[in-house]
Amino acid sequence: MTAPTLQALGLRAGYGATPILKDLTLALPPGGISAIVGANACGKSTLLRCLSRLLRPERGQVVLDGRSVRDMPTRDLARRLGLLPQAPIAPDGITVADLVSHGRHPHQGLLSRWTRADDAAVADALAATRTAELAERAVDELSGGQRQRVWIAMALAQETDILLLDEPTTFLDIAHQVEVLDLLVDLNRGRGTTVVMVLHDLNLAARYADHLIALRDGQIRAAGTPAEVLTEEIVQQVFGLSCVVIEDPTSGRPMMLPRGRHRMTQAHRAPGRDPEPDGTPP
Amino acid sequence: MSGALAPGSPQAGLRGVRHARMAWLFVVICALAAACLLSVGIGTRSVGWAEIAGGLRGHTDTLGHSVVAVRVPRTVMAVLAGAALGLAGAVMQGVTRNPLADPGILGVNAGAAMAVVLGMAWFGMARLEAFLWTAILGAGLAACFVYAVGSLGRGGATPLKLALAGAATSIAASSLTVAVMLPRNDIAGGVRSWQVGGVGGATYDAILPCLPFLAAGLMLCLASARSLNLLALGDEAAAGLGARVDRARAGAALGAVLLCGATTAICGPIGFVGLVVPHLCRLLVGVDHRWLLPFSALTGAILLLCADVLGRVVARPSEMDVGIVTAFVGAPVFIWIVRQRRVRDL
Numbered sequence A: 001m002t003a004p005t006l007q008a009l010g011l012r013a014g015y016g017a018t019p020i021l022k023d024l025t026l027a028l029p030p031g032g033i034s035a036i037v038g039a040n041a042c043g044k045s046t047l048l049r050c051l052s053r054l055l056r057p058e059r060g061q062v063v064l065d066g067r068s069v070r071d072m073p074t075r076d077l078a079r080r081l082g083l084l085p086q087a088p089i090a091p092d093g094i095t096v097a098d099l100v101s102h103g104r105h106p107h108q109g110l111l112s113r114w115t116r117a118d119d120a121a122v123a124d125a126l127a128a129t130r131t132a133e134l135a136e137r138a139v140d141e142l143s144g145g146q147r148q149r150v151w152i153a154m155a156l157a158q159e160t161d162i163l164l165l166d167e168p169t170t171f172l173d174i175a176h177q178v179e180v181l182d183l184l185v186d187l188n189r190g191r192g193t194t195v196v197m198v199l200h201d202l203n204l205a206a207r208y209a210d211h212l213i214a215l216r217d218g219q220i221r222a223a224g225t226p227a228e229v230l231t232e233e234i235v236q237q238v239f240g241l242s243c244v245v246i247e248d249p250t251s252g253r254p255m256m257l258p259r260g261r262h263r264m265t266q267a268h269r270a271p272g273r274d275p276e277p278d279g280t281p282p
Numbered sequence B: 001m002s003g004a005l006a007p008g009s010p011q012a013g014l015r016g017v018r019h020a021r022m023a024w025l026f027v028v029i030c031a032l033a034a035a036c037l038l039s040v041g042i043g044t045r046s047v048g049w050a051e052i053a054g055g056l057r058g059h060t061d062t063l064g065h066s067v068v069a070v071r072v073p074r075t076v077m078a079v080l081a082g083a084a085l086g087l088a089g090a091v092m093q094g095v096t097r098n099p100l101a102d103p104g105i106l107g108v109n110a111g112a113a114m115a116v117v118l119g120m121a122w123f124g125m126a127r128l129e130a131f132l133w134t135a136i137l138g139a140g141l142a143a144c145f146v147y148a149v150g151s152l153g154r155g156g157a158t159p160l161k162l163a164l165a166g167a168a169t170s171i172a173a174s175s176l177t178v179a180v181m182l183p184r185n186d187i188a189g190g191v192r193s194w195q196v197g198g199v200g201g202a203t204y205d206a207i208l209p210c211l212p213f214l215a216a217g218l219m220l221c222l223a224s225a226r227s228l229n230l231l232a233l234g235d236e237a238a239a240g241l242g243a244r245v246d247r248a249r250a251g252a253a254l255g256a257v258l259l260c261g262a263t264t265a266i267c268g269p270i271g272f273v274g275l276v277v278p279h280l281c282r283l284l285v286g287v288d289h290r291w292l293l294p295f296s297a298l299t300g301a302i303l304l305l306c307a308d309v310l311g312r313v314v315a316r317p318s319e320m321d322v323g324i325v326t327a328f329v330g331a332p333v334f335i336w337i338v339r340q341r342r343v344r345d346l
């Protein structure tokens, strides 16, 4: 199987008069892991909605393997491209197993029955996200982190070539964040799934993604390898945050340490702006 | 991965759930049969087994036989209306993702009722076929109007906006109905008895014309069970899983409109069945619409049969209309449901 190519060409999209995305063009590396980063409300979720055809762009198009996604039958698209929304809704009282089973919907015909392959995909997804022991619990009785893993399990059960995840690590403790990201790498290596995720933690994004896309105000400010994108200058431009970038000793990838107004050592204090360590104003 | 299933595995658990649902299905079907028998046998004049058997075979020579012959179409009507309302309620709760939605909240019943009353007042309408078409038209117009108003603005037809538009439309339609009816003493009596809701006057002649509409509504609703399961996950997740959100919603709503319109035309607006029944069924079989919808239809039929029988018994020798009984029985059950289950915010 050759990895699918997903591109956005000259996207202009929004929810009303003012566009959120402005003439945005990008190509996601096939078979790779991409992370989209950017400040709140810069249009990350909007971009994912366009890529997954939930939002129709006013101008431009999204192209999957040379075909506009507009022209693809819905079910075909859902077999190839899965989306985990930022704030999914679990119906009252649904069990984990039932929810994860929904991931198989695009693989089932109008009348075809549940097959062994469906069973296997659901069981695999539950096992991979370590939610098998929760299978019979009601989703609305789980903790935020457990629930997030269940949603990821549903996306896994969909078994798509491309997986778009909007902040898959929200609500997770640091250990589970790393676990989920490791799981996505496993998926990428094992099945060749192209992973595209929105992440807020720049350091985890730089560590786990091969390709970083920095979004600012509905436009791409920088895209490339983590070393190219995670620089002091770009972080300053995208987030308006001063930082220090060093090499992450555990992964060799770049890592950023934010500079705040407080608690900075002499070497990192901005003279004339930041208070002294003892709290006296500048 | 899915070879021999350990007893604690998810699949084994699912199988247990399936067995429980089959058991409930059996119970519900038996209860429906029992309710049908009660409905034929009990009334202001009770009849014995022999008379029931005779009446069912078409004899009308004794009083008992003719009583049975009258009660059979009435029973059929109660089954059809109850099933239609229960099913429509479950579908509307799914479509709007609103646990308190029912044919009333989307303005569908009020629209149907307004159309019928306008027809009576302005066009002297009195025939059942005319009621039928007018009611379905009114229900459909109300649903379209609610949907159009609900989809204005950002984000399309969200559950909250649909519910608000439906409630407003309901109130407006009811006020208009009253305004038209008040100065018209000549039709007030007929409208009032129709408005309370009843199956008492049902005959095969009244039932036959609405069968095609009920059948079409039933097919549409049952066919949308899987889409409704997806819609429950939110529009984004549903679309991501390959559902055509707007089409699925419109198809299911059309099915519910046909069911409500046809039922309202014959029986008048009957409240609470569509609201209460799906909640009861969710307690029995969970939230999977492939089970919930058929169960809601069966349970709705049982509820309406029992309400009808109860209406004949409590007010002997006269009868109480079924719409009043469902309100009396439904309201406390509804309050109990709201207190039992955490009703999710809109």
Ligand SMILES: Nc1ncnc2c1ncn2[C@@H]1O[C@H](COP(=O)(O)OP(=O)(O)OP(=O)(O)O)[C@@H](O)[C@H]1O
Pocket: A015, A020, A038, A039, A040, A041, A042, A043, A044, A045, A046, A047, A086, B154, B155
């Ligand atoms: N459904 C909607 N209707 C109207 N405006 C919206 C809608 N969704 C998002 N917006 C607006 O679009 C802009 C971009 O939103 P988007 O959700 O894409 O941001 P984001 O980058 O994902 O932010 P966050 O990091 O907070 O998730 C915001 O100004 C937001 O208010």
Ligand SMILES: [Mg+2]
Pocket: A044, A045, A046, A086, A166
């Ligand atoms: Mg977002």
